[in-house]
Amino acid sequence: MHAAGAVVCSICTGTLFLAEAGLLYGLEATTHWSVAPFVREHYPDVRLRPERLLCPAGTGHRIVTAGGASTWSELGLYLTARFAGDTEARRMSKLFLIGDKSDGQLPFAVMARPHQHTDAAIAAAQVWLGDNYTTGNPVARMAEIARLPERTFSRRFRKATGYGPVEYVQALRLEEAKQMLETTAEAVDAVALAVGYADPVFFRRIFKRSVGVTPARYRQRYAGFLRV
Structure with a gap:
C-alpha cells in the first residue's frame, strides 16, 4: 500500500x-x-x-x-x-474534547446555535448584529432596528433565540476573539479592541469567566497546536 x-x-x-x-x-x-x-x-x-x-x-x-x-x-x-485543514481539526478537537483537559470543558465549548424562529423583527436585528457586533451599545441599536422598546425587544429576543441580547452580543464577540486567538498572532489587547471591547482588562475578565481560561492560555492551547 x-x-x-x-x-x-x-x-x-x-x-x-x-x-x-x-x-x-x-x-x-x-x-x-x-x-x-x-x-x-x-x-x-x-x-x-x-x-x-x-x-x-x-x-x-x-x-x-x-x-x-x-x-x-x-x-x-x-x-x-x-x-x-486546520479549521476542521480545531473543530474536531473541541467537539471531542481532544487535548489538555486540566482546565475542564469550557475551553472546548462553542456558542450554542440560536433557536430557529419566525420573528422577523428579531431576525433583522440578528442580521445587523452579525456585521456590527463591535459597535458600542449594540443592544439599543438592535432595538431600534427591530422598532421595539428595549424591554419588549429583550423579552422577544430571548423568546426567539434562547439568549438575552447582552448574552448574545458577548457570545458573538467571544467566538470571534477565540477565532483570532487560534489563527493570528495579534496581541490580546488588539484582539479585545477588534471584537468590541475598549477595556482589555474587562475583556480578559469576561473571557476567563466564559471560557474558563485566560486569552493567553487559550491561545497556547489552540494556536498552532497541530504543528509537529
Whole structure:
C-alpha cells in the first residue's frame, strides 16, 4: 500500500511492524518509550526520536509514527489538519474534547446555535448584529432596528433565540476573539479592541469567566497546536 502511494501510520509499538517491513530505513520515527531500546538494538538504521509524540517522515511525509497508545488523538488531529485543514481539526478537537483537559470543558465549548424562529423583527436585528457586533451599545441599536422598546425587544429576543441580547452580543464577540486567538498572532489587547471591547482588562475578565481560561492560555492551547 505504501508503494502504491498510501500514507502509512503507526501508534505505540506499531512502529516495530513498520521497521520490520523496512519502511523506516534511514527515517526518523517515534514509538512507546518502553520499546525504544529494542528498536535501537534490532533496527539501528531507524533514527529513533522517542521524545516526540508524532514523527512524520519520508518523501511526502507518507510515514507517520506516533508514541504511546494515547497519542491516537494527536495522530487523528494531525491527519485531519493535513487532509481537511486546520479549521476542521480545531473543530474536531473541541467537539471531542481532544487535548489538555486540566482546565475542564469550557475551553472546548462553542456558542450554542440560536433557536430557529419566525420573528422577523428579531431576525433583522440578528442580521445587523452579525456585521456590527463591535459597535458600542449594540443592544439599543438592535432595538431600534427591530422598532421595539428595549424591554419588549429583550423579552422577544430571548423568546426567539434562547439568549438575552447582552448574552448574545458577548457570545458573538467571544467566538470571534477565540477565532483570532487560534489563527493570528495579534496581541490580546488588539484582539479585545477588534471584537468590541475598549477595556482589555474587562475583556480578559469576561473571557476567563466564559471560557474558563485566560486569552493567553487559550491561545497556547489552540494556536498552532497541530504543528509537529
